[in-house]
Each structure stands twice: as structure tokens, then as C-alpha cells.
Amino acid sequence: MxxxxxxxxxxxxxxxxxxxxxxxxxxxxxxxxxxxxxxxxxxxxxxxxxxxxxxxxxxxxxxxxxxxxxxxxxxxxxxxxxxxxxxxxxxxxxxxxxxxxxxxxxxxxxxxxxxxxxxxTSAAACSAYAGIPLSHRGLARSVRFVTGHCRADQPLELDWQGMADPQTTLVIYMGLANLAQIRQGLLDAGMAPDTPAAFVENGTTPRQRRILTTLAGLLRDQENHDVQAPALIIIGKVVDFAHELNWFVPADAAEERVHDAQQVG
Ligand SMILES: C[S@@+](CC[C@H](N)C(=O)[O-])C[C@H]1O[C@@H](n2cnc3c(N)ncnc32)[C@H](O)[C@@H]1O
Structure with a gap:
């Protein structure tokens, strides 16, 4: 060559x-x-x-x-x-x-x-590192990658009805700025407010944070945890697996834990 x-x-x-x-x-x-x-x-x-x-x-x-x-x-x-x-x-x-x-x-x-x-793509990698399988037999039969970005001052025009399917996992890229619209659009389309949801910030890096919440709790937890870009929002029943499949310990979190343990000791 x-x-x-x-x-x-x-x-x-x-x-x-x-x-x-x-x-x-x-x-x-x-x-x-x-x-x-x-x-x-x-x-x-x-x-x-x-x-x-x-x-x-x-x-x-x-x-x-x-x-x-x-x-x-x-x-x-x-x-x-x-x-x-x-x-x-x-x-x-x-x-x-x-x-x-x-x-x-x-x-x-x-x-x-x-x-x-x-x-x-970050949907595949960040979900894996957050312990969230995008599909799971009997729980999620489809996966949608959605952009939450739209031109300034324009409403997000998404297929809310299709996205609210309880057997679909949603992965929203660039969704932080329009989070209120996304949350409301899904609630109005009939998605259950207690549908599990997660933010994955700086996924796969030493600074990865995952914040587990629900559809209804998205705005509150974005604010409480000061979630910043780059972050993905994952919504769907499969997010519940994150508790069970929490395999990735970001280096920064590990350092914090060591530091805490030393202070306690
Ligand atoms: C312009 S898009 C680019 C997407 C990219 N081409 C891909 O396939 O992942 C940027 C968005 O991707 C997501 N993203 C990219 N890297 C990420 C990471 N390490 N952790 C979380 N989200 C990430 C965020 O939603 C971010 O706002």
C-alpha cells in the first residue's frame, strides 16, 4: 500500500x-x-x-x-x-x-x-460502560438513537408517539439543552413517569459519571447532579440493569474511594 x-x-x-x-x-x-x-x-x-x-x-x-x-x-x-x-x-x-x-x-x-x-458510537459504548444493555429479550425489542439538538428557538420535532413505546430503548444524543421538552413530549405521549432513565456523562473515560433516575426525575437530577456535556440520556426498562451490571469503575471514582477510605482509616 x-x-x-x-x-x-x-x-x-x-x-x-x-x-x-x-x-x-x-x-x-x-x-x-x-x-x-x-x-x-x-x-x-x-x-x-x-x-x-x-x-x-x-x-x-x-x-x-x-x-x-x-x-x-x-x-x-x-x-x-x-x-x-x-x-x-x-x-x-x-x-x-x-x-x-x-x-x-x-x-x-x-x-x-x-x-x-x-x-x-457513544450510545453503544457509554451504555455498555454504564451497565445498561440496549436490548434485552422480553424488555426492549427496539433501540432508537435520537438527537435532542435543534436549531435555536425552534421546537424539537420528534416522533414522540413512536418514542414512547414501552418496549423501545431511547438513547438521546445532545439532549441536555432541550431536556424539558424531551421529558414533556414523552410524558404527553403516554410514557410512564417512572420509566427508568440515566445520564451517562463523559462515558468510558476516567471521569465517567452515571446518574440513575426516572423519566419524571430527569430535570431534577440534571440540576441536582449538575450534569454537563458530553452526556447521553438513556430511557427504557433496560436502565434498571445498571444496578446489577455495574462493572466499570472510572479511575477518578476509584481515586475518590481510596481517598475516602484513607480519611476514614
Ligand atoms: C455531535 S454528537 C457526536 C456523536 C458521535 N458521532 C458518536 O457517534 O458518538 C455529540 C454527542 O454525543 C454524545 N457523546 C459523545 N461522546 C460522549 C461521551 N464520552 N459520553 C457521553 N456522551 C457522549 C453526547 O450526547 C454529545 O453531546
Missing amino acids: NHKQACVYLVGAGPGDPDLLTVKAQRLLRQADVVVYDRLISPAILELIPPGTSRIYVGKAAGRHSMPQEVINELLLNLARKGHQVVRLKGGDPFVFGRGSEEARYLAHHGIHFEVVPGI
Whole structure:
């Protein structure tokens, strides 16, 4: 294989734990001339980029806006036209709520060779690390990945009736800002207020927090626990398994426990 053939690889980095990178993603990171990455790429994954490789950050800086999508598209095009092998590293999976399809279409339109490398989307990884199976025989016969994001000042237009199916597990991406609308939409569509629900914040990383609640309790617990992005909201009967299947101890939580134990001792 000619490693220096110009190509843009749209690579999914998974939700944070570097061990969840695919073998292909790791290989491409080692071979790339340039890595273009955004906000959700964890520091542990950035450490895997060789020191001599150029890195271009296109995410949101504190108090500033992200680079507009058109500018990112243009950047990828220009890098490829210079003959570079480019890794466009995106959180989770590039084709799940990540605008990877917009970048791929732009490159295709301009005749640039590209490949898509799937990553583990946060719904799959964060639920697993939170001890929540997305499906379970007899309890959840379907799973829906939903975006809770909409344009400013516009109501969320979701299929509330379909989402309120008691045998469906909902995984809501980018749902914190519109949580009140989501909760009310589901209650109005007849979903039981005591349906188990969870927030998974910073999933799969040393800072992961999972907050177990109910549909009715979502707003109260978001506030009580000061839940911050990136977070997923999982709603459905399967969330109850989180008590039984709590296998992942984030490093930060483990350190806190050791610290507590030392203070007690
Ligand atoms: C722009 S979307 C990108 C989704 C990504 N392409 C994927 O497949 O996971 C960003 C949203 O993904 C979710 N997310 C991504 N990483 C996460 C993490 N480590 N923990 C919890 N939620 C995460 C959050 O809902 C966040 O607001």
C-alpha cells in the first residue's frame, strides 16, 4: 500500500477510552501526515498521534464558536489537494450525528479519494460502560438513537408517539439543552413517569459519571447532579440493569474511594 497516497480518512475515535479505537484507526493515526480533530477527542487518544504529525484543532475553544462546517470542508479539501494523507478524527462514529456525511459528500463532489472508518458510537459504548444493555429479550425489542439538538428557538420535532413505546430503548444524543421538552413530549405521549432513565456523562473515560433516575426525575437530577456535556440520556426498562451490571469503575471514582477510605482509616 502506498502510505502517501492523498486520501481523507473519516475516522471514528469512539467516545473516549483509547482502547476502544479500532485497529484500523490506530494504524491510520500512525501513518497520517495531518490529523484534523474536534472537541470530543479525548486527551488519551491525542497522545497516540506521533510527535511529528501535524495536528489541526477545529473544535470549539473556550468562549468561542466551532470552526464553521464549510471551513472544515475546505480545509480537508486543501490538505488532500496538497497530497497529504489526512485523518479526520471524529468522536464516536463519523456517520452518527457527527456531520461526517457532509464532509464525505463535499469530498466526493470534488473528486477527492476518501474512506470512512466506523467508530464505536457513544450510545453503544457509554451504555455498555454504564451497565445498561440496549436490548434485552422480553424488555426492549427496539433501540432508537435520537438527537435532542435543534436549531435555536425552534421546537424539537420528534416522533414522540413512536418514542414512547414501552418496549423501545431511547438513547438521546445532545439532549441536555432541550431536556424539558424531551421529558414533556414523552410524558404527553403516554410514557410512564417512572420509566427508568440515566445520564451517562463523559462515558468510558476516567471521569465517567452515571446518574440513575426516572423519566419524571430527569430535570431534577440534571440540576441536582449538575450534569454537563458530553452526556447521553438513556430511557427504557433496560436502565434498571445498571444496578446489577455495574462493572466499570472510572479511575477518578476509584481515586475518590481510596481517598475516602484513607480519611476514614
Ligand atoms: C455531535 S454528537 C457526536 C456523536 C458521535 N458521532 C458518536 O457517534 O458518538 C455529540 C454527542 O454525543 C454524545 N457523546 C459523545 N461522546 C460522549 C461521551 N464520552 N459520553 C457521553 N456522551 C457522549 C453526547 O450526547 C454529545 O453531546
